[in-house]
Amino acid sequence: MDLTGLGLRVTAARPHVLLATVPGGAAVRLAAERLLSSRDWPQVPTPAQADLLLVAGPDSPESQAALERLWRDLPAPRARVHARTADEVEAALDAGRALLGSPAVQHESAALPAEAGGHQEGEHGSRERHEGDGQAPGHGGEGGGQGERRADDAHGGPGGGHTPHDAGQDREAEHGDGGQAHDDQDADGHGNPGGHGGHGGHGGGRTEMPGGLPMAEQGADRDGLALDQLHVSLGPFLADWPAGLTIRLVLQGDVVQRAGVDEPATPAAGGAAEPYWAQPWLRVASGERVPVGEAVRRRAAAHLDSLGRLLAVAGWPAEAVRARRLRDDLLSGAPRAAVAPRLERFTRRVGRSRTLAWLTSGIGVVTAQKAREAGVSGPAARAGGDVTARYRQWLTDIRRDLPRLEDAAPLDVAMEESPRGLWSAEDPPSAALIALLPRLLEGAELAAARLVVASLDPEPDELAARSAVEVARG
Amino acid sequence: MGTTDTVLLAALGVLALVFGVLVFTLNSMARVTFSLLAALVCVGGITAVLGLPYLGVVIVLMMVMEMVIMAVFMIAYMMNPAGLMPMSMLHNKRGALTISGLVFVALAAGIFLVSWPDRTASRPRDTTFQVGRALMAEQMLTMVLLGFVLLATMVGATVLATHRGRYDRFGDDLDQRPAKDPAGGGVGR
Amino acid sequence: MVEAGAWWTLLAAPGLLVVLAALAVAGNAVLDARNAGRPVGVAGAVRPFLDVPRALVVQPRRLPAADRLLWRAGVVTVPVAAVLSTLVIPFGGHVVADLSVGVVWFNAMEVLTWAGLWLAGWGPNAAFSLVGGYRFLAQGLAYELPLMFALISAATGAESLRVGDIAAAQDGLWYAVWMPVAFAAYLAGVLAFSFLGPFAYPAGRDLAGGVLGEVSGVDRLLLRAGRWLWLASGAAMAVPLFLGGGAGPGLPAWAWSLVKTLLVLGLLVWGLRRLPVIRADRYVEFAWVVLIPLTIVQALVPAVVNLNR
Numbered sequence: 001m002d003l004t005g006l007g008l009r010v011t012a013a014r015p016h017v018l019l020a021t022v023p024g025g026a027a028v029r030l031a032a033e034r035l036l037s038s039r040d041w042p043q044v045p046t047p048a049q050a051d052l053l054l055v056a057g058p059d060s061p062e063s064q065a066a067l068e069r070l071w072r073d074l075p076a077p078r079a080r081v082h083a084r085t086a087d088e089v090e091a092a093l094d095a096g097r098a099l100l101g102s103p104a105v106q107h108e109s110a111a112l113p114a115e116a117g118g119h120q121e122g123e124h125g126s127r128e129r130h131e132g133d134g135q136a137p138g139h140g141g142e143g144g145g146q147g148e149r150r151a152d153d154a155h156g157g158p159g160g161g162h163t164p165h166d167a168g169q170d171r172e173a174e175h176g177d178g179g180q181a182h183d184d185q186d187a188d189g190h191g192n193p194g195g196h197g198g199h200g201g202h203g204g205g206r207t208e209m210p211g212g213l214p215m216a217e218q219g220a221d222r223d224g225l226a227l228d229q230l231h232v233s234l235g236p237f238l239a240d241w242p243a244g245l246t247i248r249l250v251l252q253g254d255v256v257q258r259a260g261v262d263e264p265a266t267p268a269a270g271g272a273a274e275p276y277w278a279q280p281w282l283r284v285a286s287g288e289r290v291p292v293g294e295a296v297r298r299r300a301a302a303h304l305d306s307l308g309r310l311l312a313v314a315g316w317p318a319e320a321v322r323a324r325r326l327r328d329d330l331l332s333g334a335p336r337a338a339v340a341p342r343l344e345r346f347t348r349r350v351g352r353s354r355t356l357a358w359l360t361s362g363i364g365v366v367t368a369q370k371a372r373e374a375g376v377s378g379p380a381a382r383a384g385g386d387v388t389a390r391y392r393q394w395l396t397d398i399r400r401d402l403p404r405l406e407d408a409a410p411l412d413v414a415m416e417e418s419p420r421g422l423w424s425a426e427d428p429p430s431a432a433l434i435a436l437l438p439r440l441l442e443g444a445e446l447a448a449a450r451l452v453v454a455s456l457d458p459e460p461d462e463l464a465a466r467s468a469v470e471v472a473r474g
Numbered sequence: 475m476g477t478t479d480t481v482l483l484a485a486l487g488v489l490a491l492v493f494g495v496l497v498f499t500l501n502s503m504a505r506v507t508f509s510l511l512a513a514l515v516c517v518g519g520i521t522a523v524l525g526l527p528y529l530g531v532v533i534v535l536m537m538v539m540e541m542v543i544m545a546v547f548m549i550a551y552m553m554n555p556a557g558l559m560p561m562s563m564l565h566n567k568r569g570a571l572t573i574s575g576l577v578f579v580a581l582a583a584g585i586f587l588v589s590w591p592d593r594t595a596s597r598p599r600d601t602t603f604q605v606g607r608a609l610m611a612e613q614m615l616t617m618v619l620l621g622f623v624l625l626a627t628m629v630g631a632t633v634l635a636t637h638r639g640r641y642d643r644f645g646d647d648l649d650q651r652p653a654k655d656p657a658g659g660g661v662g663r
Numbered sequence: 664m665v666e667a668g669a670w671w672t673l674l675a676a677p678g679l680l681v682v683l684a685a686l687a688v689a690g691n692a693v694l695d696a697r698n699a700g701r702p703v704g705v706a707g708a709v710r711p712f713l714d715v716p717r718a719l720v721v722q723p724r725r726l727p728a729a730d731r732l733l734w735r736a737g738v739v740t741v742p743v744a745a746v747l748s749t750l751v752i753p754f755g756g757h758v759v760a761d762l763s764v765g766v767v768w769f770n771a772m773e774v775l776t777w778a779g780l781w782l783a784g785w786g787p788n789a790a791f792s793l794v795g796g797y798r799f800l801a802q803g804l805a806y807e808l809p810l811m812f813a814l815i816s817a818a819t820g821a822e823s824l825r826v827g828d829i830a831a832a833q834d835g836l837w838y839a840v841w842m843p844v845a846f847a848a849y850l851a852g853v854l855a856f857s858f859l860g861p862f863a864y865p866a867g868r869d870l871a872g873g874v875l876g877e878v879s880g881v882d883r884l885l886l887r888a889g890r891w892l893w894l895a896s897g898a899a900m901a902v903p904l905f906l907g908g909g910a911g912p913g914l915p916a917w918a919w920s921l922v923k924t925l926l927v928l929g930l931l932v933w934g935l936r937r938l939p940v941i942r943a944d945r946y947v948e949f950a951w952v953v954l955i956p957l958t959i960v961q962a963l964v965p966a967v968v969n970l971n972r
Binding site: 003004006007008010011013014037038040044045046048049051075076077230232238239240251253254311312313314315316317318319321322325353355356358359445446447448450451 | 695696698699700701707710713714716717719720721722723724790791794797798861863864867868869870871872875876877878879880883936937938939940941942944945
């Protein structure tokens with residue numbers, strides 16, 4: 001009996017999919033999520049659990065290295081497919097299933113990972129508890145994140161600062177991204193020593209360390225303990241996370257000591273992909289006439305998408321699934337009467353959940369005044385408060401928008417804000433949201449940090465659009 | 475005691491010793507903690523086989539909780555980095571060897587020197603009840619006192635160890651509500 | 664009275680536990696399908712079981728500097744402890760081992776998951792996994808004492824630690840009726856030690872799966888099976904502790920045990936999706952300030968009742 005063949009057929013019958021959304025891939029992600037849910041192909045958050053890596057979005061050279069690392073971490077049997085547009089998703093999934101089910105293909109790929117696996121052990125330099133020496137106090141308590149960003153600027157552009165490290169550094173830097181749990185944290189820890197010859201001595205010591213990993217440094221924490229510092233990156237491919245956002249954390253225990261945001265990666269052709277959720281506003285900006293109903297519909301769907309993410313992060317998958325179904329129905333143009341009752345029930349259940357409010361209250365407080373000072377204009381500014389206030393604001397906004405889904409009047413960009421705030425191509429609302437993050441995250445616990453990011457839910461694609469504008473002007 | 479019990483007793487005893495030796499020979503804090511746990515679980519088994527099932531199972535229950543919590547503290551405070559570096563559990567080797575040798579000899583001598591009483595009454599059916607009676611009837615006062623002393627020690631140690639006092643939490647006039655904490659608790663104090 | 668130690672019970676108990684766990688998984692899949700708008704049917708209910716043959720062909724995970732021995736030990740501990748816990752649970756008129764300290768045995772086995780999950784989080788040497796392992800300890804410190812007091816309430820009511828005696832002592836009036844706080848604390852404890860639903864904190868989606876994030880293949884299957892086995896075991900234990908065991912009119916004892924177990928299991932599976940994950944940073948304080956005093960008072964009730972009997 002061919003047990004392996006049976007196993008492969010079974011795997012192909014219900015592949016577990018790791019969905020990696022690259023910049024500009026929001027529309028593809030939506031299509032993929034809808035399809036995966038209707039096919040009952042579970043979406044998993046780490047490569048260890050996945051059979052199929054689905055890359056969603058246009059080609060993005062900057063994400064290539066991180067995607068390779070994800071792919072390397074997928075255990076065999078495995079398959080990798082790429083859907084560049086929403087229409088390609090179905091074909092990509094079918095192709096992935098065929099690849100998974102084919103013993104010939106899998107036999108070949110199983111041989112490869114075995115090799116790669118050995119390789120991998122060496123390559124995976126960076127795991128948690130070890131941290132780069134670069135974060136030694138001498139580097140300034142202010143944090144590697146900011147220092148590094150400055151370095152990036154000096155190198156003349158996002159990512160520019162990383163490339164030399166990646167190339168010049170050994171295997172630890174290789175793991176620079178950290179989209180996943182295990183990805184590493186050392187990119188900046190090691191990036192720094194890369195630039196400082198004085199740290200070279202640590203390289204020799206590394207050989208004696210378990211797994212060739214560097215030793216952790218200690219640092220004082222908020223509770224007065226001296227604990228090891230871990231360098232953990234959140235993003236760019238973390239599950240339920242704004243696609244393309246990378247936040248580098250220094251953790252002690254699960255408390256965030258420092259947080260620094262990387263410049264988001266841009267899609268290949270510089271502005272080729274427009275931010276999906278702000279599309280109606282962009283179209284108006286380019287002189288097109290867009291009905292308000294369409295914009296409002298897009299905005300409500302964006303809020304539902306954000307809510308889906310927040311609820312997933314808050315560990316309420318049942319309601320997250322509901323939010324995403326409602327989002328998909330809105331985007332597919334379902335008439336108001338069809339969605340209104342379900343939307344009403346959903347907003348009531350989530351909005352009135354005392355447990356959810358209890359769990360999210362007091363986390364990530366941004367007062368209305370602070371928000372305005374930071375240039376935030378959207379729901380986050382109007383909510384003026386903690387995570388609870390912000391998700392309730394989304395729910396309120398969705399309810400308010402409900403009667404206008406079929407409004408045919410032309411969209412006035414100055415009157416109607418885009419999902420994340422008043423639209424402006426030079427200063428997209430997500431930029432202000434992202435700028436808020438480091439201060440909010442520092443001192444928060446990991447779970448709280450994830451809730452804060454999910455409750456602001458910035459869209460890095462908007463920033464990519466900004467750089468496109470700049471390029472056009474420059 | 476039947477053959478099965480004797481075999482079990484011997485096997486558990488040997489295992490407990492093996493794990494006990496491993497505690498001092500392994501070089502990872504996590505492994506050391508869990509071999510100590512394994513040794514203590516064997517001791518729990520021995521206690522149960524000897525006819526004190528309640529104490530035996532409670533030893534297992536308590537030791538698992540205790541050792542897991544201990545692992546957290548040992549790894550957090552004593553290791554660098556985080557228990558992953560090879561380490562040794564042996565310190566002050568000569569002194570420790572002398573002391574442990576003496577203690578072992580004293581205890582072993584005790585086995586032979588004490589004139590153990592013969593069992594006069596018949597074996598109780600439910601030893602759990604006996605244990606409870608012994609602890610909670612004649613020794614009630616001792617147990618209650620011990621309980622309070624332990625609780626007071628725990629609370630006191632925690633208070634001494636915390637670097638934030640009530641003035642940090644509630645302000646100089648102790649009137650600040652809710653308290654100023656790095657992370658909110660569950661009941662909104 | 665229950666009859667203990669028949670040889671076939673040694674096979675029947677784990678078998679029954681696996682069947683109950685499988686039913687819970689299938690029920691959960693049906694609810695998931697309904698929620699996601701997929702057609703509800705038998706095909707959808709059995710789809711999760713495709714993961715079982717799949718697990719056998721998946722490559723095991725290889726990570727740098729992983730502590731494979733401890734990792735494996737932790738992964739195996741969780742389901743094995745769940746199976747061992749069923750030894751003392753009477754089902755109808757039969758039980759594998761009618762220990763005089765059955766309640767403590769169940770509790771001790773349940774506490775083994777502390778060690779198991781911490782090890783499963785520690786082993787792979789990955790940040791999120793490790794945080795997941797630690798999270799379970801924080802959760803354990805919160806749920807364990809209320810759970811213990813709930814068990815103590817039932818044992819005090821029956822004046823025995825033998826599970827069969829506790830079931831027999833509820834002649835006419837179930838403990839669930841006059842010890843509702845203990846029953847609720849017990850059910851919350853069951854969800855907590857099977858780290859499912861509102862207590863899936865150690866395997867949280869915000870940690871990309873936490874303790875489950877880095878395991879693949881058979882290891883993953885064991886750890887996930889452990890969750891559902893614990894849920895089934897907890898549901899089965901609720902019956903003798905709080906619902907009168909196999910007692911009931913008309914039907915034989917085993918049938919009553921089965922019906923009651925399935926009802927509790929159904930209630931738990933339904934409850935999984937009613938709440939978001941209750942993080943330990945909130946739950947610990949709630950447990951210590953509210954739940955522990957409540958369950959202590961609850962334990963006092965049967966004590967006083969028995970004194971006056």
